[in-house]
Amino acid sequence: MRLFDNKLSRINFLILIGILTYLFANMSNEDAYVEAIYKASPSVINISAKRNNGPRLFNGTSVNEVIGSGIIISNDGYIITNLHVIEGTRIVQVEMDNGQVYPASLIGFDQRSDLAVIKINPEAALKPIEVSNSSSVQVGDQVIAIGNAFGLGKTFTSGIISATGRDYGNPYLELIQTDAAINPGNSGGALINHKGNLIGMNTKIFSKTGSYAGIGFALPANKMIEVASEIIQYGSVKKSWIGDFRVKIKRFVLNNKATYGLEIVELNSYGPLFNDGKIKPGAIILLVNDKLPSWENLTYALNNSFPGDEISFQILQDSNIQNFTVVTEGVPDQ
16 A cells, blocks of 8 residues: 555645644744743742932832842742842832732842842742753753833743853853843843743843843853852852952063063962962962953952852963962951
């Protein structure tokens, strides 16, 4: 028995298979989007905050009323959001998925990551968002942004991961770039994957108008949870430390050219930069993270990194130029 009587029948059959495959794939994607939204939505909340009393606009909204979003990370009421959403405010309120409103108190914040942790006292256990490993995200992955866009209430927009490891103000944050629409009010909201798991917190947009322009940035979930955990435990995040030492500008001639660097003139205690004893007083720092040696660049690298991050140095010592990568530690307890 022949399955196909002629070549045309065989072609038509293959076309039919292709159409069915396409339709099934699209139905599966649509179902996945819906399931992801329903899974993550209860864990994303609306935030409203008030600064000092100010004049009101024609629609009755005070110019000092702030809107934003937040993400539930524990069943007992810990919520993360962007620091810029609540900074300078005196009243912060959280609206849950069921419309219930709670006052929130500030637990702590970290300016480097623009992250704040707030706390509410819920009447019943909350549903914390499930978190995925943000290091595994890839360009092209489908994502959904959830947030209180323009104060309209919870809004869902879809897109893809456009880039990873973006340096937009702080190279140590390695932000996720997405083309999912992110607008004012989305700050502090969730960026989720097709499984409904958190991969980042919507933080910034690149726009000349202040509204969506196809380029948005999210703080990776791994860094977000790391920072939030320290805030919850200690009230703040420890600063990076590589040792206690003093430097001064040193001008000298290298390879027949006048140049300068930061000479290490005093060591008060050993730290990651000096633990192996290879670097001693008199050594000259030539580069910090591939940037010119200056006190500003050195302090920038320390102030914007987190314990466990790497800082690269090029150092001249005993007439030899060497490159070092130092893993920072937290500032030791006094």
